Amino acid sequence: MSDATPVELMTIAGSRLLRDGRVVFAGVGAPLEASVLAKRLHAPGLTIVLEGGSIGPRMLPGRLPVSTNEMRAAHHASMLTSINDLFLYGQRGHYDYGFIGAGQLDQYGNVNTSFIGDPDRPKVRLPGSGGANDIVSSCREVMIMTRHEPRRFVERVDFITSPGYLTGPEARRSAGLVRNRPVAVVTDLALLGFDEETGRLRLDALQPGVTQQQVQANTGFELLVSDAIDELAPPTQQELQELRRLRDGDPTDVPETRKVTSAP
Amino acid sequence: MTDATDKRMSLAEASALVRDGDTLVAGGCCYSRTPWAMLLELLRAERRDLTLARNLMCYESELFLASGAATKLVASWVGIGLKWGIPKVFREYVERDPAIYEEWSHLSFGLRLLAGSMGMPFLPTASMLGSDLLERTPAVEMRCPFTDQKLVAVPALVPDVALIHVQRADPAGNAQIDGPVYMDVEFARAAETVIVTAEEIVSPDEIVRTADRTAIPGFVVDAVVEVPFGSYPHECHGRYEADFDHFDAYAELVERDGVEGVQAYLRENVDGPGSFAGFLDKVGATRLLEQTRRARELVAA
Incomplete structure (x- = not known):
C-alpha cells in the first residue's frame, strides 16, 4: 500500500483524467496541482489556463501559487491576457476541461461556494463564485474535486453558485446551459460520474481499499451505483514523488533563476 | 500657464478626486497589483458611504467596512488567498447584513465593466x-x-472613479502594465475619473519607444501619482512578490481580535505612519529588497 494522504489520492486520481493535447481551466489548489502533475507526467501537451489571465504557465516546484492571479501563476506562461479575454476563450468553446473545487455539492453536481444556511440570514458566508460559475457554464467537460465528507455531499445545496444538472438534464437544458456538461467528481474515496438519464451522481470507481459502504456513509444522499464498479490503481511512486516535489520543492534542484529556461 | 498634459500630483491631492458616496473600482486582482497606497490614502482621508467594487477582493474588503469608509462591496469572490481563506471581519459584516455585499460571477462582473467601457448599457x-x-x-x-x-x-457598470496601479506611466497618464492586465483596461475605460499610481513616472519619450506596451491612454486618466512599492504588501508583477508574512500576521491579528484587530492594523499601518512613505519606512528596506529579489526569480528572462 502506498502512503499517500487523502488529498494526494484525490489529486493523483484527478490528474489521470486529463488527456494530452487538451486545454484545462483549473481552479487554484488541488485542481491546479492535478493539472500540473498531468502535464509533467502523461500529458506534456496539456495547456493549463488560470483565472488571472495566464495561459500555459509552468509552476516552479515549491512556489505553487496561492491565488490564480499572482506572479507564481504567470511563471513561464506563453500568454498573459486580460481576465475577460481569458474567460471569453472559454465562452467561445476553446476549453476542453473546467476543473474546480467545491465547498458543498449535491446529487446533481450543483455547487455552493456562497452561503451555508438561508442566503438572507446566512449561518456562514463563503468566499463566493469567483470564476467557478463561469467555468461550469462554458468549459466543455466540467470536473469537480473535493474531499468526500457528508457535510460537503448534501441532498440539496443551500445555494446554487455553480449549476450542475440543477434537477436533471432537462432542467439544465431549459435553463439555457446547452454548451457543456458536468462529467466527473473526484474525491479521496471515489470517482463519480453522472447518470445520463437523471443527471444524478453515480459511483463509478473506488479509491484503493475503500468500500462502497464507506462511500455511501460519507455521502448525504443516496448514490446511484454503476453496474461494474472499478477500483482505481494506487498512486505510483513517480506520481507521488512528483506531486510532493511540486508542493515542497526540491533543494537539490538547479537554482530557481535558471529553471526559467531549463524547465521541461 | 500650467501644462494640461501634466497630471502629476500627490496621493493626498488625488484622494480629493474621490467624493463621499462614490462608486470606486480598484484594479489589479486579489493581492496582485492592488492600488494599495491609494486605497490607504482614501481611508486616511476618511471618505464615507463608498461602494467598493473589485472582481476578486482581498482584505481591503474589511478595511473599508471596519473603518466605515464603504457601505457596500461588489465582487465575485472575497478572500485573502487559499491559505488564509475568507477575511473574518468581512464575513461577520456580511452575515449580519447580506445586503451590503453583491456577488457576481467573475466574468459577469468583468462584462459589466466591459459594457461600461464600450459605452453600451449591457452585455449578454x-x-x-x-x-x-x-x-x-x-x-x-x-x-x-x-x-x-x-x-x-x-448591466454596464460605470464607476465614478477607477484606481489603477501600474509599473510605469508618463506625466500625461499614458500607462504601461507588465504581466497580466487583469481588468484594469476595462476599469480605466469605463470610469468617469481615473487615478493612476505608478511604480515610476517615465518620460513621454520612453512611452513612445514602447508604445505597444501602453495599456491605458492618457486621455482617460485624470491623475498620475508616483508611488514606488505602491501595491505593497500586495505584489506588483516583475517588481516585488506579495509579503505572505505580512498576511500571516494580519490574519492572526484579526483571527484573535476581530474588528478590533482590523482597527489596530489601521492605526499601526495607516494612521500611525501618517503617509504611505511612512508605512514603507516601517516595513524597512531589507524586507522590500527581499521581496524584490523573490519577484525576479519568477520573471522569465
Whole structure:
C-alpha cells in the first residue's frame, strides 16, 4: 500500500483524467496541482489556463501559487491576457476541461461556494463564485474535486453558485446551459460520474481499499451505483514523488533563476 | 500657464478626486497589483458611504467596512488567498447584513465593466444561467433577438472613479502594465475619473519607444501619482512578490481580535505612519529588497 494522504489520492486520481493535447481551466489548489502533475507526467501537451489571465504557465516546484492571479501563476506562461479575454476563450468553446473545487455539492453536481444556511440570514458566508460559475457554464467537460465528507455531499445545496444538472438534464437544458456538461467528481474515496438519464451522481470507481459502504456513509444522499464498479490503481511512486516535489520543492534542484529556461 | 498634459500630483491631492458616496473600482486582482497606497490614502482621508467594487477582493474588503469608509462591496469572490481563506471581519459584516455585499460571477462582473467601457448599457453572457446568483443581482435573463438562445444580460457598470496601479506611466497618464492586465483596461475605460499610481513616472519619450506596451491612454486618466512599492504588501508583477508574512500576521491579528484587530492594523499601518512613505519606512528596506529579489526569480528572462 502506498502512503499517500487523502488529498494526494484525490489529486493523483484527478490528474489521470486529463488527456494530452487538451486545454484545462483549473481552479487554484488541488485542481491546479492535478493539472500540473498531468502535464509533467502523461500529458506534456496539456495547456493549463488560470483565472488571472495566464495561459500555459509552468509552476516552479515549491512556489505553487496561492491565488490564480499572482506572479507564481504567470511563471513561464506563453500568454498573459486580460481576465475577460481569458474567460471569453472559454465562452467561445476553446476549453476542453473546467476543473474546480467545491465547498458543498449535491446529487446533481450543483455547487455552493456562497452561503451555508438561508442566503438572507446566512449561518456562514463563503468566499463566493469567483470564476467557478463561469467555468461550469462554458468549459466543455466540467470536473469537480473535493474531499468526500457528508457535510460537503448534501441532498440539496443551500445555494446554487455553480449549476450542475440543477434537477436533471432537462432542467439544465431549459435553463439555457446547452454548451457543456458536468462529467466527473473526484474525491479521496471515489470517482463519480453522472447518470445520463437523471443527471444524478453515480459511483463509478473506488479509491484503493475503500468500500462502497464507506462511500455511501460519507455521502448525504443516496448514490446511484454503476453496474461494474472499478477500483482505481494506487498512486505510483513517480506520481507521488512528483506531486510532493511540486508542493515542497526540491533543494537539490538547479537554482530557481535558471529553471526559467531549463524547465521541461 | 500650467501644462494640461501634466497630471502629476500627490496621493493626498488625488484622494480629493474621490467624493463621499462614490462608486470606486480598484484594479489589479486579489493581492496582485492592488492600488494599495491609494486605497490607504482614501481611508486616511476618511471618505464615507463608498461602494467598493473589485472582481476578486482581498482584505481591503474589511478595511473599508471596519473603518466605515464603504457601505457596500461588489465582487465575485472575497478572500485573502487559499491559505488564509475568507477575511473574518468581512464575513461577520456580511452575515449580519447580506445586503451590503453583491456577488457576481467573475466574468459577469468583468462584462459589466466591459459594457461600461464600450459605452453600451449591457452585455449578454452564458454565465450565471440557472444559478441562484441571478436573482440576487440586477442581471436578468434574456432571449437573443436573432437565435432565441437563453442568455443573461448584465448591466454596464460605470464607476465614478477607477484606481489603477501600474509599473510605469508618463506625466500625461499614458500607462504601461507588465504581466497580466487583469481588468484594469476595462476599469480605466469605463470610469468617469481615473487615478493612476505608478511604480515610476517615465518620460513621454520612453512611452513612445514602447508604445505597444501602453495599456491605458492618457486621455482617460485624470491623475498620475508616483508611488514606488505602491501595491505593497500586495505584489506588483516583475517588481516585488506579495509579503505572505505580512498576511500571516494580519490574519492572526484579526483571527484573535476581530474588528478590533482590523482597527489596530489601521492605526499601526495607516494612521500611525501618517503617509504611505511612512508605512514603507516601517516595513524597512531589507524586507522590500527581499521581496524584490523573490519577484525576479519568477520573471522569465
